[in-house]
Amino acid sequence: GGASLGIEMALGRSPDIAINHDAEAIAMHMANHPATHHFCESVWDVSPKKVTGGRPVGLAWFSPDCKHFSKAKGGKPVSKRVRSLASVIIKYARDVRPRVICLENVPEFLTWGPLGPAAMPIKAREGEYFAQWAAGLERLGYVIEKKILTACDFGAPTSRKRIFVVARR
Numbered sequence: 001g002g003a004s005l006g007i008e009m010a011l012g013r014s015p016d017i018a019i020n021h022d023a024e025a026i027a028m029h030m031a032n033h034p035a036t037h038h039f040c041e042s043v044w045d046v047s048p049k050k051v052t053g054g055r056p057v058g059l060a061w062f063s064p065d066c067k068h069f070s071k072a073k074g075g076k077p078v079s080k081r082v083r084s085l086a087s088v089i090i091k092y093a094r095d096v097r098p099r100v101i102c103l104e105n106v107p108e109f110l111t112w113g114p115l116g117p118a119a120m121p122i123k124a125r126e127g128e129y130f131a132q133w134a135a136g137l138e139r140l141g142y143v144i145e146k147k148i149l150t151a152c153d154f155g156a157p158t159s160r161k162r163i164f165v166v167a168r169r
Contacts, residue, residue, distance in 0.1 A: 003061050004033055015061070017038050017051055019043050043088045048095040060098035061088050066106040079122060090136045093167070101167040103136070107148050109163050134165075142167035 008014050014033040020026050026040040027110070038048050064085035084105065093101060103109075113121055113128040134144050146165045153160045 003063055004029065004036070007059070007061065008033070019046050019051075043085070044091075052096050057096045057098040059100045059102065060089075060092055060096075061102045061104075062092075062105045064088075067156060068111045072079050079121070080105070082127070086112070090133065090140075093137055093140050097140075097169065099169055100141065101165075103163075103165040103167075105163050105165075107161050107163045110146070111146065123138075137167045143169075 004015050004018065007025040014035045016037060018026070018029050018033065018036045019039045020029070022039070023040055026038050029036065030038050037051070039051065073126070086105070086109070087103060089103065092098065098123045110132070111121065111126040112128050113125040116122045137144055144165060144167045146163060148161055148163050151160045151162065
């Protein structure tokens with residue numbers, strides 16, 4: 001919802017499409033962005049070509065679940081399935097070729113790599129999957145920029161840091 005509000009403030013209109021598997025999240029988004037077409041299902045189950053109706057895509061914004069990258073998770077095991085959500089961006093990039101793709105996540109997203117048998121990240125392989133993901137976008141013609149920003153530097157009442165990745169074609 002926060003990214004959608006920013007997009008609306010920047011463009012003067014709501015995003016065209018919002019996808020989330022969580023019914024409560026979609027209900028809240030619908031209340032705040034009634035002009036948006038909402039899909040309450042997994043991003044993996046939605047056909048990018050079908051939902052865009054063949055129209056060109058100027059901006060695709062992704063905020064994959066960050067819980068299984070965050071330091072706040074502590075020493076608890078993490079979910080490979082949740083950590084792999086950013087992989088769907090390659091599918092969308094390949095299928096509908098957005099001009100600009102944005103991703104927001106916790107800075108630890110840069111350390112995305114394989115998990116060991118105890119469902120914990122393998123320290124020696126930190127960043128391996130992130131590098132493969134970025135290379136996948138580059139192979140599709142995208143130039144990638146990334147920056148870590150602190151929310152309080154932009155007026156938010158929190159010192160949370162977030163990574164923003166912008167891929168332009």
